[in-house]
Every structure is written in structure tokens, then in C-alpha cells.
Amino acid sequence: MKAADAIDAVWRIESARLIAGLARIVGDVGLAEDLAQDALVAALEQWPESGVPDNPGAWLMATAKHRAIDHLRRRKMQDTKHEHLGRELEERQVSPESDLVEAIDDQVGDDLLSLIFTACHPVLSTDARVALTLRLVGGLTTDEIARAFLVPKATIQQRIVRAKRTLAAARVPFEVPRGADLASRLESVLEVIYLIFNEGYSATAGADWVRPALCEDAVRLGRILAELAPEEAEVHGLVALMEIQASRIRARVGPGGAPILLLEQDRGRWDHLLIGRGLAALERAESLAGGYGPYALQAAIAACHARARNAEETDWPRIVALYDALAQLTPSPVIELNRAVALGMAFGPAAGLEVIDTIRSDPSLAGYHLLPSVRGDLLAKLGRFDEARAELAKAAALTQNARERELLIKKREAL
Amino acid sequence: MRFLVMVKANKDSEAGVLPDETMLTEMGKFNDELVKAGVMLAGEGLHPSSKGVRIGYAGNKRTVRDGPFTETKELVAGFWVWQTKNKAEALEWAKRIPFRNGEEVEIRQVFEAEDFGAEFTPELRKQEERQRAAIEQNKQRSGK
Numbered sequence: 001m002k003a004a005d006a007i008d009a010v011w012r013i014e015s016a017r018l019i020a021g022l023a024r025i026v027g028d029v030g031l032a033e034d035l036a037q038d039a040l041v042a043a044l045e046q047w048p049e050s051g052v053p054d055n056p057g058a059w060l061m062a063t064a065k066h067r068a069i070d071h072l073r074r075r076k077m078q079d080t081k082h083e084h085l086g087r088e089l090e091e092r093q094v095s096p097e098s099d100l101v102e103a104i105d106d107q108v109g110d111d112l113l114s115l116i117f118t119a120c121h122p123v124l125s126t127d128a129r130v131a132l133t134l135r136l137v138g139g140l141t142t143d144e145i146a147r148a149f150l151v152p153k154a155t156i157q158q159r160i161v162r163a164k165r166t167l168a169a170a171r172v173p174f175e176v177p178r179g180a181d182l183a184s185r186l187e188s189v190l191e192v193i194y195l196i197f198n199e200g201y202s203a204t205a206g207a208d209w210v211r212p213a214l215c216e217d218a219v220r221l222g223r224i225l226a227e228l229a230p231e232e233a234e235v236h237g238l239v240a241l242m243e244i245q246a247s248r249i250r251a252r253v254g255p256g257g258a259p260i261l262l263l264e265q266d267r268g269r270w271d272h273l274l275i276g277r278g279l280a281a282l283e284r285a286e287s288l289a290g291g292y293g294p295y296a297l298q299a300a301i302a303a304c305h306a307r308a309r310n311a312e313e314t315d316w317p318r319i320v321a322l323y324d325a326l327a328q329l330t331p332s333p334v335i336e337l338n339r340a341v342a343l344g345m346a347f348g349p350a351a352g353l354e355v356i357d358t359i360r361s362d363p364s365l366a367g368y369h370l371l372p373s374v375r376g377d378l379l380a381k382l383g384r385f386d387e388a389r390a391e392l393a394k395a396a397a398l399t400q401n402a403r404e405r406e407l408l409i410k411k412r413e414a415l
Numbered sequence: 416m417r418f419l420v421m422v423k424a425n426k427d428s429e430a431g432v433l434p435d436e437t438m439l440t441e442m443g444k445f446n447d448e449l450v451k452a453g454v455m456l457a458g459e460g461l462h463p464s465s466k467g468v469r470i471g472y473a474g475n476k477r478t479v480r481d482g483p484f485t486e487t488k489e490l491v492a493g494f495w496v497w498q499t500k501n502k503a504e505a506l507e508w509a510k511r512i513p514f515r516n517g518e519e520v521e522i523r524q525v526f527e528a529e530d531f532g533a534e535f536t537p538e539l540r541k542q543e544e545r546q547r548a549a550i551e552q553n554k555q556r557s558g559k
Contacts, residue, residue, distance in 0.1 A: 009507035012500055013452065139500075212527065216416075216498060223453030250527075273456055273496065 003048040011040055012139040014057040018064060019136055020111035023174045025068050029118050030164030033136060035071065039064035112137075113176045113228045120189040123170045128163035129192045131156055137224070138217050148214045149199065186229075190238050190295060193221050197242050201249070202401070210253055215246050226281070236285035237296030243278030244302040247271040259403050263311040275306045297326045316346035333362040334370075341374055349381035369398035373408060385415050417456065417525035418497045418505040422518065424490035429463045429483065441513035449497070454508060458495040488519070496525070 015036060023032035039060045053059040119132040134140045134148075142160065146153040177185040200214025222239040229235050251265040260266075282303055285296040292300070301322045308314040323339035336359045344352025356375050365371045376391030392412035396405050434442065449455035465483035484490060499505045505522050512520060 005501075005503040006507065009501070009503035012504050013507055216500075220453035220498065224451065227451045227453075277456065 003052065004044070006052050007040070007043055007047055010043070010052065010056040010060070014060055015040075015139045016112060016115060016137050017057070017108055018060055020115040021061065021108070022064055022068055023115060023118070024107065024111050025065075026072065027174055028168055029115065029136065029174065030168055031071070033164070035064045035067050036060070038067050109228055110176060112224070114174050116189055116225060116228070117176055117185055118167065118172060118174055120185075120192045121167065121170075121172050122185070122188055123172060124163050124166055126192070126195065128159050128166070129188070130196055131159045132163045133192050133221065134196065134217060135160055138221055140217065148211065148217070186232060186234070189225065190234060193218050193225070194238060194242070194295075196221070197245070201245060210249055212246075212249050215242070215249065218242060219246055226284075230284075231288065233285045233288035233290040234293040234295050236281045236288070237293055237299050240278045240281035240285060240299035241295055241302055243274045243281060244299060244306050247274035247278065247306065257403055259407055261407075262305060263314075267308075267310060270306070278306065279303055292325065292329075294326060294330045297322055297329065301326075314345070316342055320346050333359045333365045334368075337365070337371060337374060340378075344378050344381070349378040353378045353382070367398060369395045369404075369408075371395075372398065376412075380415055388412075389415055416499060416501060416505075416527065418499065418502070419523045419525055420495040420497055420505070420509060421491045421521045421523070422493040423521065424464065424487050424492040425518065426487065428492035429465070429487055429490070431463045431465075438513070445511065445513050448511070449495070449508065454497050454499055456496040456498050458493075460493040461491060463492075464490050 018036045018039070019029065019032045022035050023029045026032055026035070042063050043056075043060060047053070116133070116137050119136050120129045124132065130149075131145055134145050135142065140148075142156050143153055146156045149156070176182075197215055197218035200211045200216075200218060202210065219239070219242045222235070222242050226235050226239050247270050248262070248265060250271060251267070251269040252260055254260045278299065282296065282299045285299065286292070301319055304315050304319050304322070319342040320339065323335060323342050327335050327339055336355060340352040340355035340359075342352075343355055353375070356371070356378065359365060360371070360375070372391040373395035376388045376395060379385075379388035379391060389412050392408050392415070396408035396412065399405050399408065446455060446458060449458075463483065467482040467484070469480045469482070469484065471478035471480070497505055497508065499508065502522070502524065509520055509522055512518075514520070
């Protein structure tokens with residue numbers, strides 16, 4: 001294997017810890033990443049000659065730390081008015097270098113959490129949070145992020161540069177939020193991770209229905225977070241949801257890349273290793289105070305499907321009950337729509353249609369292809385084929401995913 | 416991507432000698448790192464091959480042979496399943512396994528859905544079989 005590949009791999013494993021440790025010293029994630037990148041450049045220059053050191057993470061940290069100290073000293077000398085920086089240098093005993101490394105090692109967990117919370121800070125746009133999280137926490141290159149989201153590399157680059165600037169300008173402290181702040185900030189983190197997952201799981205645009213690599217990145221971020229914040233029930237809920245959904249990726253894509261919907265999937269192709277992990281994560285969520293949040297509820301619904309050996313054995317009444325709970329916790333027309341599907345399965349298509357017709361004119365669902373798609377299915381089951389065909393045609397016109405459109409057109413033609 | 420990381424057997428593992436406390440502690444720490452990095456999907460140790468069995472297949476014939484098996488280096492004593500971004504990352508993690516007594520580890524990539532071309536999906540294979548059967552029927556019907 002080439003040295004460059006080995007260095008890439010070390011970077012992927014070490015970069016988040018490295019950036020997080022440095023950010024705590026210099027108080028700025030942008031600067032921390034620059035310092036870490038400098039260390040990476042040094043590695044790229046030296047390792048092909050000298051070989052990869054036995055402890056590459058420590059090497060990178062030591063190199064970056066030297067640069068951080070230089071940087072802080074320079075800043076201190078250049079601008080004596082920056083008293084707090086000088087004080088920081090004293091307080092943190094930056095000069096005895098071994099102490100510094102130990103201090104960094106002790107706080108790795110907290111630093112990583114701070115890094116995640118900073119990358120997902122509400123001061124940033126959602127796009128920026130996603131890019132920054134993948135880059136700083138996931139260790140992805142700009143190129144990889146651009147490819148995953150089908151946008152030019154320059155767009156991602158700009159997004160990241162601007163995001164770092166915004167964080168610096170807003171003087172966002174590098175820390176784990178405490179108290180009342182924690183809940184809302186954690187929500188933002190979970191939202192970002194699930195957004196990344198969903199972009200991979202049912203791509204909103206492009207020719208492919210799924211992009212599994214992006215799902216893997218998201219699940220991995222979730223697993224990392226679950227170990228950093230093991231007391232947070234919703235983190236485990238989100239991990240459970242992603243693991244169970246990811247277990248179906250193989251079964252979701254048919255020949256030629258066409259999507260296969262949940263109830264038509266060959267359950268033998270589900271990934272039982274991931275299902276087991278998902279159910280275990282759900283148990284962890286259920287055992288914690290706070291219990292069922294929105295992610296854990298969605299995971300519990302996914303678990304109903306995962307436990308059923310075939311579509312007929314699905315516990316639809318339980319799914320309806322879980323959707324009822326979800327609708328109370330986070331009322332939304334989209335959840336109502338899903339509840340309608342479950343009702344239709346549990347108590348017949350008329351029951352589902354009744355709920356759908358209460359949300360049909362909701363403006364937030366205008367343009368949402370799943371509304372006519374679901375309504376069309378229910379109408380077809382009631383034998384109202386003309387209306388069903390009209391709804392499926394509407395749905396096909398609304399979806400932006402080429403694969404999904406084909407599926408809807410095919411369904412319509414089969415009626 | 417997923418990798419099966421196999422730990423090869425040696426005289427000790429085949430004799431059922433369990434790792435000492437130092438090794439267990441170090442391995443526990445290493446596994447902890449894997450979990451914290453979201454890399455470890457599964458990991459297990461295996462009983463010696465003396466408790467194993469081999470089955471050979473030839474037509475309808477099955478030949479069953481009880482362990483132990485002799486080629487120690489070819490045997491597996493334990494395994495992990497890791498999810499990493501690529502092979503280089505799996506290799507980098509493998510270098511960090513706290514072995515130092517001549518152990519050997521083998522890394523193999525697990526097939527993913529996208530490794531098969533579309534023509535290898537079971538749906539398509541079934542479809543092809545149906546088509547072939549239909550062609551045969553037509554041939555028979557037309558008397559050819």
C-alpha cells in the first residue's frame with residue numbers, strides 16, 4: 001500500500017481528535033483545522049521517506065502542538081493587548097509540552113463533543129453544518145463531500161471557509177453546551193446527522209436512489225456520538241433508527257437501480273447484523289430516562305418492520321399507536337401521512353383515506369409527492385381506479401428522483 | 416465498506432489457552448477505540464478447531480470430518496467485522512491491534528450490493544430464468 005494511502009487513513013482516524021484538541025487550545029476551530037492540516041502536510045513530506053511512525057496520532061499531535069504554541073506566542077507578542085490570550089497561555093501551562101499532551105489526552109471525549117456541537121452550531125446554515133460536520137468530525141475530504149452531495153468541489157470549499165468565518169465572527173465558544181441549552185443544541189446535532197443519512201438513503205436528487213457510502217458516514221457519526229454522550233436517550237434512538245434503516249439498503253434497490261418499497265422487499269436480503277445493532281441501540285434508548293423521543297419512536301416503528309418475518313406479520317396496530325405518540329410529540333402533516341398509511345394497513349384503506357383527507361389541503365404538503373402517492377395507493381385498494389391513476393400521475397410529476405418517478409408511472413400503468 | 420478481519424490460529428489458541436490478563440486488558444482498550452470510532456460492527460473469539468467440524472461436498476455426497484485440523488496457520492481463532500471508509504483505513508486500524516508475539520491477521524473485504532453488477536441481483540436472475548422458461552415453452556409449442 002502506498003504511503004499516501006496510509007497517511008490518508010491515519011488522517012481519517014486521527015483528524016477529529018487532533019482538531020478538537022487543538023481547538024481547545026486556540027479557541028477557534030478554523031485555526032485548529034489549519035494547524036492540523038499543517039501537521040498533515042509535514043507528514044506527507046516526511047513519512048514517505050521515514051516511514052509511518054509507530055504512533056502516527058501522537059506524531060501529528062506533537063507536530064501540530066508545536067505549531068499551536070508558536071502561533072499563540074506570536075499572537076501574544078504581536079498584540080500585547082490580547083491579555084486574555086496571554087493569560088490562557090499561563091493557565092494552560094502551554095510551555096511544559098508533555099503536560100499539554102496529557103491535558104489533551106484526558107479531555108479527548110469532551111473535546112470531540114465540543115467539536116461536534118460547534119460544527120452543528122445554529123449560527124450556521126444547515127448546508128454549512130452538514131459540510132463542516134463531515135469534514136471536521138467525519139474526516140472526509142472536500143472532494144468526498146462534494147461527490148456525496150453531487151455539487152462542485154468549489155461550492156463545498158466556499159461553504160466550509162464561510163462557515164469557519166461565521167463561527168469566528170460570532171465568537172462561538174468551543175464547549176459542550178450545558179443546562180437548558182443542551183437539549184436544543186443536541187437536537188441540531190441529531191438533525192444534521194439524520195439529514196446526512198437521509199441524503200444517502202433516499203437521495204433527493206440525482207440518478208441513484210441510494211448512496212450507501214453517505215449512509216455509512218452518518219451511521220458512523222451517530223455511533224461516535226452515542227459513545228460520547230451515552231446518557232442521551234435520543235442519540236441511541238437516532239442510532240437505532242439509522243442502523244435499522246441501513247439494514248434494508250441491499251433490499252431497497254432492484255435490477256437497474258429501481259427502488260423497491262418496504263413491503264415488497266425480500267426480507268432475506270436485510271442485513272441482520274445491522275438489525276441486531278439497531279434493536280440493541282433501541283433497548284439502550286428505552287432504558288434511559290426520557291425514554292421515547294421522536295427518534296426512538298421512529299426507531300421503534302422501524303423495529304416493528306424489522307421483527308416481522310414477512311409483510312403480513314407486521315404489527316400494524318402497534319405501528320399506529322407509535323405514530324399516535326409521535327404525532328402528539330411532534331405534530332406534523334408528514335407524520336399524519338405516515339399514520340394514515342399505518343391506519344390503512346391496520347384497519348383498512350378507508351380508515352387511512354379518512355386521515356389523509358384531513359391533511360390534503362395542508363399548504364406544507366403542497367408539492368410533496370408522497371401525499372398523492374399514498375392517496376393513490378389507498379384509492380386503488382378501495383377499487384376507485386380512475387381517482388387512483390390521477391393521484392399516481394400527480395405524484396410522478398412531483399418527485400425529483402428519476403428512479404422513484406419510474407416506479408410511480410409503472411404502478412399507475414398496472415392499475 | 417466492510418472488512419472481515421481474521422485472527423489466525425496458533426499453537427496456544429488451538430490448545431485452548433486463553434489470553435493472559437495483560438492481553439485481555441489491552442485488547443479491551445483496543446476494542447473500545449474501535450467502538451468509539453464507530454468502526455466495530457462485530458467481533459468474536461472462536462473455540463479451538465478440536466471442537467469444530469468440516470463438511471465436504473461432492474454431488475449429493477457429504478463427507479463429515481471432525482476437528483482438530485492440522486494446518487494451524489490456515490485456521491481462524493477469532494474475527495472482527497469492521498466498517499471503514501476504505502481498505503487503507505482498515506489496515507491502519509489492524510496495525511494498532513495490540514499483538515506482539517508472531518500473531519497473524521488477515522483482512523478481507525465483504526461484498527456489498529454495489530459490488531455486483533445489476534445483472535447479478537436475484538430479481539434479475541429470476542427474471543432471466545422466467546424468460547428462458549417462456550422461450551422453451553414457445554419452442555415446444557411451435558413444435559421445434
